[in-house]
Amino acid sequence: xxxxxxxxxxxxxxxxxxxxxxxxxxxxxxxxxxxxxxxxxxxxxxxxxxxxxxxxxxxxxxxxxxxxxxxxxxxxxxxxxxxxxxxxxxxxxxxxxxxxxxxxxxxxxxxxxxxxxxxxxxxxxxxxxxxxxxxxxxxxxxxxxxxxxxxxxxxxxxxxxxxxxxxxxxxxxxxxxxxxxxxxxxxxxxxxxxxxxxxxxxxxxxxxxxxxxx
Numbered sequence: 001x002x003x004x005x006x007x008x009x010x011x012x013x014x015x016x017x018x019x020x021x022x023x024x025x026x027x028x029x030x031x032x033x034x035x036x037x038x039x040x041x042x043x044x045x046x047x048x049x050x051x052x053x054x055x056x057x058x059x060x061x062x063x064x065x066x067x068x069x070x071x072x073x074x075x076x077x078x079x080x081x082x083x084x085x086x087x088x089x090x091x092x093x094x095x096x097x098x099x100x101x102x103x104x105x106x107x108x109x110x111x112x113x114x115x116x117x118x119x120x121x122x123x124x125x126x127x128x129x130x131x132x133x134x135x136x137x138x139x140x141x142x143x144x145x146x147x148x149x150x151x152x153x154x155x156x157x158x159x160x161x162x163x164x165x166x167x168x169x170x171x172x173x174x175x176x177x178x179x180x181x182x183x184x185x186x187x188x189x190x191x192x193x194x195x196x197x198x199x200x201x202x203x204x205x206x207x208x209x210x211x212x213x214x
Contacts, residue, residue, distance in 0.1 A: 014192040015144055018152030019101040022185035028109045028151065036145035043137035046130050051117035052138050055170055058110055065169055066159055066181065067106035073161030075102045090196060101154065108183035114139050115176045135179045152187040155180050
């Protein structure tokens with residue numbers, strides 16, 4: 001199969017964490033969400049268990065309750081960090097948009113919470129990587145599918161500080177793990193650009209950590 005590399009590379013390099021440019025007023029149809037999720041579950045998963053599940057939240061009261069949990073877990077930190085950051089820097093802009101999202105999270109048309117069957121019974125790296133590695137590829141595929149259809153999202157994790165409260169609100173059973181929360185909406189414009197990043201030669205090593213690849 002031949003891919004259009006220009007289009008593929010553009011999709012991969014311009015799928016941003018979207019916050020301020022989410023359109024709170026435009027409806028997101030179920031058909032579009034399900035189409036994107038159908039693509040998401042083509043992602044690889046540990047031992048081919050396909051143990052992902054997806055929670056879609058549209059109810060206004062539940063969205064606002066989750067937004068309150070989000071702010072309770074980290075809203076004060078985001079507000080303070082945004083106030084202290086350099087407005088002209090990339091980090092400053094990110095913190096400002098993160099604070100904006102925290103203050104307006106309940107207004108998004110749809111929230112999607114990715115779930116994975118299982119709980120992390122210990123803090124071992126292997127178990128954590130195995131559990132999250134079975135859901136995060138699907139989350140990223142979901143975000144790419146959204147981007148290709150004119151929608152945006154942002155993987156957030158602050159509400160996980162209140163995971164049990166969120167589980168009670170949504171009826172999530174005890175054997176499930178929430179992997180984050182994605183606000184989903186059409187974007188205001190689609191002209192996203194690649195972000196400024198370090199050249200990969202500076203962060204890639206060959207055979208040993210002290211040996212840059214180039």
